[in-house]
Amino acid sequence: MNTNTPHPTNTVPSASTVPSASSVASENAKGAAMDPRPVLLDINKLSIEYRTKRGKLKAVHEASLRIRKGESVAIIGESGCGKTTLATSIVHMLPRNATISGGSIGFFPEGKAEIRLEALPEKEMRAVRWNDIVMMFQASQSSFNPVAKIRTQFLDTFQAHNPEISTDDALNRSRELLELVFLNADAVLNSFPHELSGGMKQRTLIALSLLLDPQLVILDEPTTALDLITQKKILNLLNSLRDSCGFSMMFITHDLGIVTQLADRVVTMYAGVVVENAPTADFFSTPLHPYSQGLLRAIPKLNATFEQLYSIPGSTPDLVDKMDGCLFAPRCAHCHARCLTEIPALRQTDNDRWVACHLYEEVTHGAY
Amino acid sequence: MPKRLQFPLFLLRKLLKVAFTVWVVTTLIFFLIRLMPSNPIEQYIQNLVIQYGMSYEEATSRAASLFSLDLSQSMFAQYLEYLKDAVRLDFGTSFLSPGVQVSEIIAARLPWTLFTVGTGLILSFIVGTALGAIAAYRRESWYEPIISGLSSFLSAIPDFLIAIFLILFFGVFTWWGRGSIVPIFQLRGNYGAGVNIGWNWPFIKSVLDHSFVPILTYFFSQIGIWVLLMKGSTTGCLNADYAVIARARGLRPRKILTSYIGRNAMLPIATEFAMRLGFIIGGSLIIEQLFVYQGVGLELLKATTNRDYPLMQGIFLIMTIAIVLSNLFAEILYSLLDPRIRVKGGSKHA
């Protein structure tokens, strides 16, 4: 039964072992049957807490997920479930009152040794940012310094990571990328940010993000501020760029339409916990976790009347409270005795598929 | 509108506003003098008649020459005449020292005020913005509340009370039996008695000695405002999207602080500085009075107590013009520093 377990050492949910480079490497060799691509980012049992007036707020609790090279992973879940917190922790840009209280983030850049991001000193992290991992923040309308030309800001980015590069080379590379996102390169470079439209700014930011050939691009709700047509353009652009440039992508969205277009894999979060992790097609055809099922039912059908619109009853739990049992239990239709006392672990049910719910204990192939 | 024309047009609009403001103030002064129930010119004439036994006509012509007004003309013609003179910065001659041009008196007093107020302003600006930036970057440090608390304290207290405290501290109180820090006679006047005026060391030293506490007063009365402004402005920029993204782009912290946060935080501060340049000319009347510092403010005070109307007019107008021009300067500066304003042209205030 357990032949496909990625981490044989981790079958016990409470085990505190973290994957080492060798364990991932062996998994890569063994897992050839399911996904031949090497793992790029391995988040393992990551917990993040905010210090608040009311006490410790567990924004992310023992979250695990894995991103392979060239893969595109969508993170979905209700507002406040910790998506942004999880994503920003990767590049250490959490708010001051946040701490990573446990777990690990392993980064396996191509041709380099493993980097353990969770404990990386700020100085070394600075070199990783944008060079290896690009993080684009939620709703950043004014991503560019309003008093400097775009050109300066492209050059600043080169300067920070690669001071030896000549201005001409840097500009040529910038032009190349701007053209790749279908912009008039010279016009854009000589503009101030306010002279560009929202969509142009977004595309410029995408060009800027690919400037240093990153291996992972993290996008937090990349298109919510844009109109539908521009959204679509940007998404298509991202898709084709991923094909041509070969980076991996992790993006956060509330729009399941975007998920179907962009994602290879969907990670569902609920109240700081990863509850399901599945390939996109499987996720939409057979969602396993009751919360995922609720999310899919909540998508408005074109012919639905107002009364038929489904929403998951109840509201998200208070993350400051102590948790025992499944966090979704108060809202779950399948809740049973065990759910109230025991936290369900994230377990593998299938090739490449995980869920954290007591309903699937029988079919489980082992813990994440 | 072609882009090329926008800046000149913007400038033109602003200049028109300057002209309008100056005209309003000039007119205000003219009518204050001519139409008030206790018309100072009439009073002056009566005074001459009573005190010196002049005939009314004689006194009138004397008054007319003093105010450089032709009193036989209609009020409107007089007004035009007055405007013409004002445009040429010709404010007539002083009452108190007959025959001396008002502009001469102002020119003699101006350097002193410019020196003390200007030095105080520049020093407080430099130190204040630096402290304000520190207070913003080190929001969680133990010394931030001290900086901010002292600043709001200093910015609340009227400048002349600060002056009194400083006079007591430096000139009156004795410390450890060693006498006061600054001899009290140095807290009066612009320079000591008996020094030769000119570019010689004793004179310069005397000037510096005498201006030390006044400059300190201007420094303390303004530093609080700079700290608070800079702190607010920097804090706003610290959390701005572009600063966060700059960090995500892996820029060096120093680069982010200077080019991204500092540059944007300085925008409103630089403008405020430009605006305050205009107040250098007026200085503070009360502070110059306290230190018996012979500057423009004290001159205005003397002119007022002595009813030297031409001098009052002249000084007040100069003060206003300075403020109006510095406002103009501030607006131009802002439009140059902030590319977003440049495009909008002159429509900012419309």
Added chain:
Amino acid sequence: MLKTQSENNLKTPQEINQVLSTTGSAYQLKGTTRFKRNMRHLREALFSDAIGAFGFLLLLAIILMSVFGPIWFPLDTISNPEVILNAPSAEHFLGTDHLGRDIWAQVVSGGRELLVLAFLTASIAVLLGLFLGSLSALIGGRFDEIMVFLADVWLTIPRFPLLVVMSGFFTLNATTLAIVLAVLSWAGLFRTIRAEVLSLRSRDFIEVAFMLDMPKTYIIFKEILPNMMGFVVANFTLLMRAAIYAQVGLVFLGLLPLDQNWGVMINVAWNQGVIYNPDAIWFLLAPTIVICLLILSLVWIARSMEEFFNPGLRK
């Protein structure tokens, strides 16, 4: 007739409320609750942080001292040449002035005039600013443009020198000074209140009132003003501060004939050369310190108001 009778015989509050709401007096009821809510809001604002509460208590103490203090510490009306410029003693708590009069009694009595004047000035100025500011914001268009332009022009005239110059033309007394000060400060207040009204106007409930075509005066007094209480209080205290500055300044310069206040004390002490006489330094120091305390209390109140109603300012 019978019905009225029965209404008067209602007993429980619930019954009364029920009748009120059906007879159209419900509006009245709503009005009082809104007033109460605003007062509670104001109280919360004052005591939300220690500094604001402290400022408020300090101001209260100064007001109480100025109102009731003179009863216990009456001014010395006659001079006493034997105790001229004395140092503090048991008899004269802060020493004596150049005519041998008690300084503490002068400090106690010296605030009343300043406070009344400052209060008067701030009241006139706030009313003027509220009137012009909300009018301009609500009428909009050309009128608004002209008003804004005039305010801009007005703001460039240096205020204190203008006061000095004006005191050369008129003899100002307490009341005229209050009016002049209030009129002089119209532009600044006009601008802030206009901006505030504009931002309030864009909020839903005001937009609804406009859409329902309610009378403008109704909107101003019932919808906009109640929502600007904290803002108005903050500006009121700042105006009081400016008025005190101007008064004390003019009095100190000897341009304003007021009789018994802290500014006069400073003026007299200064002209009597008290700084050369460390014994009598409280003659100068005491009024200076109380003015500082008064102004600080006002600024602290204003700051806590602004922070409470505009929390974004702080961070």
